[in-house]
Amino acid sequence: MTQVQTITGADPHYNYGYLDEQTKRMVRRALLKAVAIPGYQVPFGSREMPLARGWGTGGIQITAALIGPSDCLKVIDQGADDTTNAVSIRQFFARVTGGRTTEKVDEATIIQTRHRIPEKPLREDQILVYQVPQPEPLRKLEPSEVETRNMHAWEEYGLMQVRLYEDIARFGHVATTYAYPVMVNERYIASPTPIPKFDNPKMDMMPALQLFGAGREKRVYAIPPYTRVRSLDFEDHPFTVQTWDKPCELCGSRLSYLDEVIVDDQGSRLFVCSDTDYCEEQRQANASEGAGA
Amino acid sequence: MYVAVKGGEAAINATHALIAQERRGDPATPELQTRQIREQMKLAIARVMNEGSLYDEDLAALALKQSQGDSVEAAFLMRAYRTTLPRFGSSRAVDTATMAIRRRISATYKDLPGGQVLGPTYDYTHRLFDFALEEEGAAVAPQQAQEPLAASMPRVPDILGAEGLMEAETAPVGDPAPVDITRDPAEFPADRDMRLQMLSRGDEGFLLGLAYSVQRGFGGNHPFAGEIRMGEVSVLYTPEELGFEIDIGDITLTECQMINQFKGSQEAPPQFTRGYGFAFGHSERKAMSMAIVDRALKGRELGEGDKYPAQQEEFVLYHCDMIEASGFVEHLKLPHYVDFQGELELVRKIRQEQVERKQREQAQELA
Amino acid sequence: MNAPFLPGRGLEDPVLGSQAIFRTLLEALSRPGIPLEIPRLGVEGPDDLPVEILTLLVSICDHETPLWLEEGLRASTVGRWLAFHCSAPTTDDPLRASFAVLRGRSALGAMLDRFALGDVRYPERSTTVIFTCDDLTSGAPIALTGPGIVSPLVIRPSGLPEDFLAMAQANHELFPRGVDILLVAGDRLVGLPRSTKLEREAH
Numbered sequence: 105m106t107q108v109q110t111i112t113g114a115d116p117h118y119n120y121g122y123l124d125e126q127t128k129r130m131v132r133r134a135l136l137k138a139v140a141i142p143g144y145q146v147p148f149g150s151r152e153m154p155l156a157r158g159w160g161t162g163g164i165q166i167t168a169a170l171i172g173p174s175d176c177l178k179v180i181d182q183g184a185d186d187t188t189n190a191v192s193i194r195q196f197f198a199r200v201t202g203g204r205t206t207e208k209v210d211e212a213t214i215i216q217t218r219h220r221i222p223e224k225p226l227r228e229d230q231i232l233v234y235q236v237p238q239p240e241p242l243r244k245l246e247p248s249e250v251e252t253r254n255m256h257a258w259e260e261y262g263l264m265q266v267r268l269y270e271d272i273a274r275f276g277h278v279a280t281t282y283a284y285p286v287m288v289n290e291r292y293i294a295s296p297t298p299i300p301k302f303d304n305p306k307m308d309m310m311p312a313l314q315l316f317g318a319g320r321e322k323r324v325y326a327i328p329p330y331t332r333v334r335s336l337d338f339e340d341h342p343f344t345v346q347t348w349d350k351p352c353e354l355c356g357s358r359l360s361y362l363d364e365v366i367v368d369d370q371g372s373r374l375f376v377c378s379d380t381d382y383c384e385e386q387r388q389a390n391a392s393e394g395a396g397a
Numbered sequence: 398m399y400v401a402v403k404g405g406e407a408a409i410n411a412t413h414a415l416i417a418q419e420r421r422g423d424p425a426t427p428e429l430q431t432r433q434i435r436e437q438m439k440l441a442i443a444r445v446m447n448e449g450s451l452y453d454e455d456l457a458a459l460a461l462k463q464s465q466g467d468s469v470e471a472a473f474l475m476r477a478y479r480t481t482l483p484r485f486g487s488s489r490a491v492d493t494a495t496m497a498i499r500r501r502i503s504a505t506y507k508d509l510p511g512g513q514v515l516g517p518t519y520d521y522t523h524r525l526f527d528f529a530l531e532e533e534g535a536a537v538a539p540q541q542a543q544e545p546l547a548a549s550m551p552r553v554p555d556i557l558g559a560e561g562l563m564e565a566e567t568a569p570v571g572d573p574a575p576v577d578i579t580r581d582p583a584e585f586p587a588d589r590d591m592r593l594q595m596l597s598r599g600d601e602g603f604l605l606g607l608a609y610s611v612q613r614g615f616g617g618n619h620p621f622a623g624e625i626r627m628g629e630v631s632v633l634y635t636p637e638e639l640g641f642e643i644d645i646g647d648i649t650l651t652e653c654q655m656i657n658q659f660k661g662s663q664e665a666p667p668q669f670t671r672g673y674g675f676a677f678g679h680s681e682r683k684a685m686s687m688a689i690v691d692r693a694l695k696g697r698e699l700g701e702g703d704k705y706p707a708q709q710e711e712f713v714l715y716h717c718d719m720i721e722a723s724g725f726v727e728h729l730k731l732p733h734y735v736d737f738q739g740e741l742e743l744v745r746k747i748r749q750e751q752v753e754r755k756q757r758e759q760a761q762e763l764a
Numbered sequence: 765m766n767a768p769f770l771p772g773r774g775l776e777d778p779v780l781g782s783q784a785i786f787r788t789l790l791e792a793l794s795r796p797g798i799p800l801e802i803p804r805l806g807v808e809g810p811d812d813l814p815v816e817i818l819t820l821l822v823s824i825c826d827h828e829t830p831l832w833l834e835e836g837l838r839a840s841t842v843g844r845w846l847a848f849h850c851s852a853p854t855t856d857d858p859l860r861a862s863f864a865v866l867r868g869r870s871a872l873g874a875m876l877d878r879f880a881l882g883d884v885r886y887p888e889r890s891t892t893v894i895f896t897c898d899d900l901t902s903g904a905p906i907a908l909t910g911p912g913i914v915s916p917l918v919i920r921p922s923g924l925p926e927d928f929l930a931m932a933q934a935n936h937e938l939f940p941r942g943v944d945i946l947l948v949a950g951d952r953l954v955g956l957p958r959s960t961k962l963e964r965e966a967h
Contacts, residue, residue, distance in 0.1 A: 119481075124483065130411070149581045152480045152720060156724035158730065189731055195406075250711070281739025283736075299735075346742060364738055383503035
């Protein structure tokens with residue numbers, strides 16, 4: 105009679121990865137169908153998790169179904185490893201798997217993220233797991249699930265085109281700066297999650313697999329590697345991304361997404377990289393260049 | 398010089414210690430025991446079991462202690478724990494007709510077989526503080542009745558049903574097993590089994606508000622409380638290994654059947670229709686509200702329309718789960734500065750563009 | 765005479781073993797056409813089906829996933845083995861199958877259109893069809909394009925039914941409906957999700 109090997113470091117009160125095996129299989133089967141139908145939201149029997157709904161339970165269930173002893177997990181929120189919820193989720197997985205975690209994107213095999221894509225291009229051996237608050241990109245236009253399911257089934261996306269064009273008529277450009285809707289594999293409109301539109305281009309033909317989990321809404325969806333992802337736009341109003349006048353105050357990068365920080369009572373502002381790991385890497389590169397000079 | 402602050406991990410550890418301190422309160426006061434909560438706060442226990450979807454009074458007591466009495470937080474603990482429990486089968490559907498009644502009333506009959514049994518209720522108390530409760534006191538023992546309650550307490554809707562006046566509860570074609578919302582995601586339009594399950598774990602306050610709206614005219618017709626019963630039922634289960642049925646214990650349940658009128662159609666003669674409410678423990682407000690909302694949601698099948706919120710299936714069922722609702726509402730506390738950054742820049746940009754446009758227009762006018 | 769049922773062995777480590785198999789399956793369907801190794805995980809069972817197939821099934825199936833097997837196999841000990849190790853029920857109705865196994869050499873045809881194809885509103889409700897084949901290198905070349913494939917990829921599976929390519933092409937035309945296909949040759953796995961376009965490549 106073989107013994108199941110004990111995972112050293114994992115909390116013995118819980119199954120590896122917290123979820124029971126039957127739940128993992130259910131999530132896994134949903135993911136296998138999701139990658140076969142890029143951008144389509146697969147309903148799944150989302151379970152209650154020890155973290156609150158709205159705080160990443162969908163992403164957590166996907167990671168729990170994926171993770172194994174050879175994985176290394178990075179968790180970020182708004183691009184930072186150190187925000188309290190990212191810390192909380194990382195601690196949760198360390199506890200229930202005894203596995204490796206990291207803040208360095210290079211070392212990670214699974215990256216669970218809330219609302220940002222890492223600046224550094226991801227590799228084929230990595231999986232990006234997005235936390236999704238509202239998987240349905242049409243929800244603001246149509247509150248009924250029955251209706252939106254039909255719209256996706258019949259590719260009836262006129263409502264979305266009209267909505268975007270209304271912005272152009274009113275403001276001269278599309279007034280959506282995050283959760284900017286994308287067309288996946290030229291078939292399904294999907295929500296990229298509330299990432300800034302600055303990150304949308306990274307999704308197109310990404311070498312890594314992108315998985316999306318909405319725990320509360322009970323949907324998963326996927327974008328396989330090297331899949332076309334196009335941000336919706338119009339010929340006369342093509343999609344554009346945000347730019348800043350100044351570089352990152354800490355590392356000097358002009359390429360990354362910058363957060364605004366208020367530094368004094370007069371409202372003085374400066375800008376720093378949202379992706380803390382990237383910023384750290386840039387600063388170290390600057391330091392070693394400086395030393396070499 | 399701005400330095401990126403790191404400290405999330407330390408903050409989290411500190412916060413756990415702070416909660417523990419707040420939970421304990423003044424160390425000079427004796428610590429609350431879960432036994433006390435279980436015995437002396439039964440109505441809070443019932444609510445936590447209902448919305449936590451788990452019948453376990455000891456766990457509910459621990460949940461209330463751990464969450465300092467916050468019933469949503471306590472229900473969350475129950476739900477998360479429930480996720481980890483292995484499932485090894487289903488009991489037989491409980492038979493509330495065989496309930497060991499402790500309370501049973503009907504507003505539709507002055508008297509009925511088995512009689513009106515008032516039982517323990519706050520309904521007829523005067524809402525005046527009983528300051529004696531500030532001190533510990535002798536328990537007041539109720540007097541034993543002369544005769545036991547009637548063995549047979551038929552349910553009121555069954556009485557009406559025998560006359561053909563009440564819509565029958567018919568199983569769907571093929572009598573399939575009911576859906577299990579804890580394992581499969583909801584599908585809309587929702588069938589009644591899905592609706593009832595979602596309502597039974599729905600927040601009492603939300604359902605109460607919706608039920609109130611129905612009574613005040615936002616849809617629905619006047620409901621009558623056909624029957625409310627509360628007491629203990631046996632849970633019967635056939636383990637695979639034994640092959641025969643065993644009684645695995647009693648649970649306390651509250652059941653409410655609301656009776657509404659249906660006007661009838663060309664084909665169907667007028668009949669009463671029913672709304673069904675069900676809750677663990679002694680939970681009348683919940684069972685009654687659920688029954689009213691259950692009936693309102695039948696509007697689609699009965700052709701009554703869905704003009705009002707209580708009749709709108711997706712509105713009611715998506716938003717009655719407090720674990721999901723509180724999670725999402727409270728998630729607003731999570732950092733959103735990246736998204737907000739985008740909005741900030743956009744607002745500044747649009748305002749600037751408007752200023753520039755006005756300046757151009759004014760320049761043209763002067764020209 | 766009825767041979768006694770021999771349970772053989774399931775996964776040596778059910779938790780980590782099924783996780784490893786899942787990652788292989790996910791990779792196969794995310795990167796169609798790329799052969800992946802199916803790890804040896806200690807599974808032992810009746811030899812009517814390759815141990816690699818049994819390993820896949822015992823990792824991903826359970827009481828919620830009816831399994832369709834060819835008629836010859838339904839009565840064999842494979843069905844009992846699967847019921848024992850993962851509680852997966854077998855079905856003779858291809859429309860009810862979550863998973864199906866066809867032995868490429870002996871299958872009468874690819875029969876892809878007889879399985880559950882999903883619904884345009886719920887396209888995921890379709891069968892995953894697993895074919896055993898002889899190898900991935902000596903058959904006629906098939907060019908693959910689509911999501912997950914960075915540049916056109918060629919596979920050369922041999923030992924599949926004659927109508928396999930035609931049926932797979934017809935299946936792709938149904939997108940987003942359609943079955944998803946897995947090819948198993950020895951210890952190699954290739955994924956062909958419905959999103960993959962297949963074309964006969966000229967030699």
